[in-house]
Amino acid sequence: MMIIPSKMSSSKRSTEEIPTNIRVAVRVRPLNRAEQAEKSVSAVKVDRQKNSIFTKMKTFGPFSKVYDTDATQQMVYEDLVAGQVKKVIAGFNCTVFAYGQTGTGKTFTMEGGQQSEETKSWRDDPTTGIIPRAVEDIFEQLDQMGCEEYSLRVSYIELYNEELYDLLAANSVGEDRERLKIFEDPTKKGVIVSGVEEVPVRNRADVYKLLKLGAEKRRTATTLMNINSSRSHSLFMVSVVIRENTATGDELVKQGKLNLVDLAGSENVSRSGAEGKRAKEAGNINQSLLTLGRVIRALTTSGPHVPYRESKLTRLLQDSLGGSTITSLIATLSPASSNIEESVSTLEYAIRAANIKNRPVCNTKVSRKAILKTFSDEIEKLRRDLRAAREKTGVHLSEESHEELLRNTERMQELEEQLDATVDQLRRFTEDLVYMDEQYRLLYERKERLEDKLAQRIRQIAEKEKELDDKQKELDIHKSALQEMHSSALITFSQLKEMRDSADNMSVDLALFWDKVDQMDLVAFRNKSAANTVSEKVAIALDDISKTSQNMEASSKPFMVTEVAENTQCTTSLRSTFTSIQNNIAAFSKNVQHNVEEDSRIYSDFFGDCLGAETQICTMLNTNMDNFKGLFSQFMVDVIAVTEDLKDRINRVKAEMNNLQMELSPLLEERRAAIELQAKQRKETRDSYVKAQVLRIQQLQVLVSQLAQGLTSVGASTADFDERGEVLDAQLRDDGAAALEALEAVATSHDDVVSEVVDGVDDISEKAAGRWASLIKEATDVAENVVAMGGRTLDEAKKTCEDVSTMLASCDEQVVARNAALLDRMASLEGIISSSTSSISSVISGAKNTMISRKWEDVDINQGVPPRNIPAILGASDMVGPPEPNDLLFEEKDQRSEKRVSNYAPRESLLDMSNKLLSPATIRTHREFATIEEENIPQ
Ligand SMILES: Nc1ncnc2c1ncn2[C@@H]1O[C@H](COP(=O)(O)OP(=O)(O)OP(=O)(O)O)[C@@H](O)[C@H]1O
Numbered sequence: 001m002m003i004i005p006s007k008m009s010s011s012k013r014s015t016e017e018i019p020t021n022i023r024v025a026v027r028v029r030p031l032n033r034a035e036q037a038e039k040s041v042s043a044v045k046v047d048r049q050k051n052s053i054f055t056k057m058k059t060f061g062p063f064s065k066v067y068d069t070d071a072t073q074q075m076v077y078e079d080l081v082a083g084q085v086k087k088v089i090a091g092f093n094c095t096v097f098a099y100g101q102t103g104t105g106k107t108f109t110m111e112g113g114q115q116s117e118e119t120k121s122w123r124d125d126p127t128t129g130i131i132p133r134a135v136e137d138i139f140e141q142l143d144q145m146g147c148e149e150y151s152l153r154v155s156y157i158e159l160y161n162e163e164l165y166d167l168l169a170a171n172s173v174g175e176d177r178e179r180l181k182i183f184e185d186p187t188k189k190g191v192i193v194s195g196v197e198e199v200p201v202r203n204r205a206d207v208y209k210l211l212k213l214g215a216e217k218r219r220t221a222t223t224l225m226n227i228n229s230s231r232s233h234s235l236f237m238v239s240v241v242i243r244e245n246t247a248t249g250d251e252l253v254k255q256g257k258l259n260l261v262d263l264a265g266s267e268n269v270s271r272s273g274a275e276g277k278r279a280k281e282a283g284n285i286n287q288s289l290l291t292l293g294r295v296i297r298a299l300t301t302s303g304p305h306v307p308y309r310e311s312k313l314t315r316l317l318q319d320s321l322g323g324s325t326i327t328s329l330i331a332t333l334s335p336a337s338s339n340i341e342e343s344v345s346t347l348e349y350a351i352r353a354a355n356i357k358n359r360p361v362c363n364t365k366v367s368r369k370a371i372l373k374t375f376s377d378e379i380e381k382l383r384r385d386l387r388a389a390r391e392k393t394g395v396h397l398s399e400e401s402h403e404e405l406l407r408n409t410e411r412m413q414e415l416e417e418q419l420d421a422t423v424d425q426l427r428r429f430t431e432d433l434v435y436m437d438e439q440y441r442l443l444y445e446r447k448e449r450l451e452d453k454l455a456q457r458i459r460q461i462a463e464k465e466k467e468l469d470d471k472q473k474e475l476d477i478h479k480s481a482l483q484e485m486h487s488s489a490l491i492t493f494s495q496l497k498e499m500r501d502s503a504d505n506m507s508v509d510l511a512l513f514w515d516k517v518d519q520m521d522l523v524a525f526r527n528k529s530a531a532n533t534v535s536e537k538v539a540i541a542l543d544d545i546s547k548t549s550q551n552m553e554a555s556s557k558p559f560m561v562t563e564v565a566e567n568t569q570c571t572t573s574l575r576s577t578f579t580s581i582q583n584n585i586a587a588f589s590k591n592v593q594h595n596v597e598e599d600s601r602i603y604s605d606f607f608g609d610c611l612g613a614e615t616q617i618c619t620m621l622n623t624n625m626d627n628f629k630g631l632f633s634q635f636m637v638d639v640i641a642v643t644e645d646l647k648d649r650i651n652r653v654k655a656e657m658n659n660l661q662m663e664l665s666p667l668l669e670e671r672r673a674a675i676e677l678q679a680k681q682r683k684e685t686r687d688s689y690v691k692a693q694v695l696r697i698q699q700l701q702v703l704v705s706q707l708a709q710g711l712t713s714v715g716a717s718t719a720d721f722d723e724r725g726e727v728l729d730a731q732l733r734d735d736g737a738a739a740l741e742a743l744e745a746v747a748t749s750h751d752d753v754v755s756e757v758v759d760g761v762d763d764i765s766e767k768a769a770g771r772w773a774s775l776i777k778e779a780t781d782v783a784e785n786v787v788a789m790g791g792r793t794l795d796e797a798k799k800t801c802e803d804v805s806t807m808l809a810s811c812d813e814q815v816v817a818r819n820a821a822l823l824d825r826m827a828s829l830e831g832i833i834s835s836s837t838s839s840i841s842s843v844i845s846g847a848k849n850t851m852i853s854r855k856w857e858d859v860d861i862n863q864g865v866p867p868r869n870i871p872a873i874l875g876a877s878d879m880v881g882p883p884e885p886n887d888l889l890f891e892e893k894d895q896r897s898e899k900r901v902s903n904y905a906p907r908e909s910l911l912d913m914s915n916k917l918l919s920p921a922t923i924r925t926h927r928e929f930a931t932i933e934e935e936n937i938p939q
Pocket of ligand 1: 028102103105108264
């Protein structure tokens with residue numbers, strides 16, 4: 001049974017009803033072969049700008065849309081039907097019907113071209129018509145909305161020779177096929193087509209199968225005008241029931257319907273060549289189209305009566321024309337001049353239809369409870385009416401029904417049919433609910449599976465995160481250790497630098513020291529030369545003295561005594577000079593000794609410093625040896641760079657994991673939230689619904705059994721009913737199996753998707769693990785390199801240390817050797833000086849002795865020197881003690897001062913020279929010598 005519009009939807013409607021003109025479009029097909037052959041020319045012109053059609057007789061328009069011969073099926077669909085599909089899903093009833101002369105493209109527009117066997121989908125075929133596109137679009141829209149609980153049913157009927165046939169019924173072929181009955185809905189809200197199949201469709205393929213089946217059955221006959229001329233009107237109806245779960249846990253059901261009507265061609269019987277049966281067909285076709293025209297005229301001229309009931313076509317389209325449906329009409333035209341009359345007639349028809357106003361109403365969402373109650377009330381009322389009709393008692397009949405039954409005996413039959421239809425509708429509704437419950441169950445199971453997988457995935461991600469965190473911590477520890485090592489290396493470097501600086505300073509000091517040693521050598525050498533020179537000069541002087549003495553002896557004998565005195569004085573002077581020389585030499589030796597000691601001390605200090613520095617360097621180097629591992633700045637830079645790189649890579653891996661999680665989480669979260677919400681709502685309401693449903697079904701069973709009892713009494717009806725029940729049961733079983741199969745396919749595809757996702761995630765995890773392993777390996781390699789580098793550096797440092805030690809040791813040796821050489825030289829210098837001194841002393845004492853002996857001779861022989869002066873002279877000559885100061889010598893001097901002056905002059909110059917040579921001013925320390933200029937050194 002089919003109710004147009006639906007009882008369910010019409011029972012509760014939105015009150016917002018805005019009058020809207022039905023949309024009318026005109027499509028002109030290309031000239032066909034026959035028209036081309038008869039050289040027919042195009043007699044209509046499409047004005048797209050003005051949406052009008054121009055003919056020689058008149059211009060028609062504007063229409064909602066006009067399509068020229070080059071318009072594609074896609075364009076027509078997008079402009080006229082796509083919007084209506086959205087409205088259907090929103091809960092409106094929509095109708096699209098094609099009207100036009102036979103052979104002008106109504107079926108082409110509605111169903112499409114002849115699909116070849118190879119064409120798998122309408123998507124591949126540009127000639128696909130409105131019906132397959134609309135069905136595909138409905139499925140797509142529902143998918144896009146994420147709608148999981150819905151039910152689609154399709155029915156396909158044809159109106160042939162004013163009789164209605166079900167194109168999807170099993171026995172819908174042949175002359176004896178069942179004729180469908182049409183009657184008014186008792187609620188006065190539409191017409192009911194009793195006994196029509198509303199086949200549940202679960203996927204696109206189901207719809208294509210049904211469409212093909214129905215199209216094949218559709219009666220066609222060859223006429224002269226159109227090889228595949230449709231001799232019937234067809235109505236393809238898709239009903240969409242969507243279940244929504246509200247936040248309060250209520251289940252709301254909304255329903256929308258799409259009626260796609262392909263009218264039979266209007267034709268001129270005489271021109272089409274139809275005869276006999278064909279002529280009758282043409283008459284009936286034209287009759288229903290004429291009524292359609294009258295209905296349209298009445299609707300547009302606000303006539304008092306709209307003759308819907310005069311044809312089954314207008315009864316079927318009642319709600320679509322002037323009712324609450326959103327309606328579009330496509331008027332198809334032939335461009336041929338030979339068809340201009342029919343084209344003008346179609347355009348007039350279309351222009352009138354464009355003035356029809358509908359009041360589209362959205363079917364409100366109704367709760368399951370409310371629908372069941374409506375059915376229950378309806379069935380109860382029908383049962384009551386039927387019982388009253390049968391018993392003809394009128395006791396329990398409502399006054400209205402009783403009167404009606406009395407007036408028309410057919411009314412009883414109608415009531416039975418209505419009851420059948422209502423029970424049928426209830427059955428379908430229950431089936432839909434069961435189907436949607438099953439969808440829900442599958443959904444719930446899928447949600448459970450997804451939740452498990454999600455939890456598992458979240459656990460894995462958490463583990464991975466923990467691993468990453470641990471690795472990060474390890475890295476941080478390594479990093480801080482490396483940083484510490486780096487800073488201690490820097491400190492060590494600065495210490496080393498300081499040590500190197502102090503070593504540099506020491507080597508400068510050492511160089512200075514060696515310079516001074518060299519200078520000392522030079523001074524010693526010069527001292528020695530000076531001493532030699534002095535010795536030579538003393539020798540020369542003594543020689544001179546000797547010569548002078550001899551001369552004196554020879555020339556000055558008479559003055560011997562005086563001479564002896566003079567000589568004694570001279571000897572005394574020489575003695576004091578000698579003493580002074582001795583003192584000076586002693587002072588010089590002391591100075592030299594002091595300087596040597598000082599130098600030794602300086603050297604030993606320096607050596608101590610060197611040793612200290614060496615020890616310090618060694619200690620510091622040893623102390624810092626361990627810290628040396630990998631503590632060079634380049635190494636640190638490398639390590640930090642590697643660490644940063646590792647960090648980056650880890651972050652990238654982390655980011656990948658996060659992305660993965662982010663990709664998965666919202667999807668799963670969204671899915672889980674939606675399912676959880678549904679589950680919660682369902683859990684709360686499910687039990688009560690199940691109870692209510694069980695109760696209702698029990699009630700219905702009771703009702704049905706009561707009805708069955710009642711119908712048994714009707715006799716033949718019961719058998720018929722049972723038979724139909726069996727057929728229905730079989731169909732239901734088949735449908736159930738098909739639905740189960742489809743659901744299993746859906747479940748499998750879902751599982752495939754899930755396993756794909758899981759595989760993807762596993763793949764990513766595997767890649768991440770691989771990448772992580774390679775990173776670890778890289779890090780290990782770098783660490784090993786670093787350690788090896790540290791080892792090498794350590795060895796180098798050790799070697800440097802050893803070199804420094806060796807160098808210092810050799811320095812030490814050199815210093816010791818030089819010191820020894822210096823001491824030797826000093827000793828030899830001392831020896832030379834002392835031997836010079838002693839030779840000078842001996843020369844002087846020899847000279848003195850000579851002079852004394854001569855004096856004695858003088859005294860004894862010539863003058864007779866008083867004996868008291870002899871010990872003094874002896875004492876002086878032997879250096880036993882100093883002579884008496886106020887002795888004879890003064891007297892002698894006073895007495896002979898004039899003469900002596902001229903005689904003693906050479907002795908004066910000798911003494912003066914000796915004094916000069918041996919004065920302390922000329923005997924200096926090596927240090928002082930270091931500053932003496934070459935010219936100041938005495939020659
Ligand atoms: N727009 C078009 N482009 C190309 N070919 C078209 C077009 N419209 C119709 N035809 C072709 O014209 C022929 C008749 O079309 P169709 O059967 O759809 O006409 P019809 O109006 O349904 O006729 P009838 O009322 O007799 O059933 C078909 O071969 C169809 O392929």
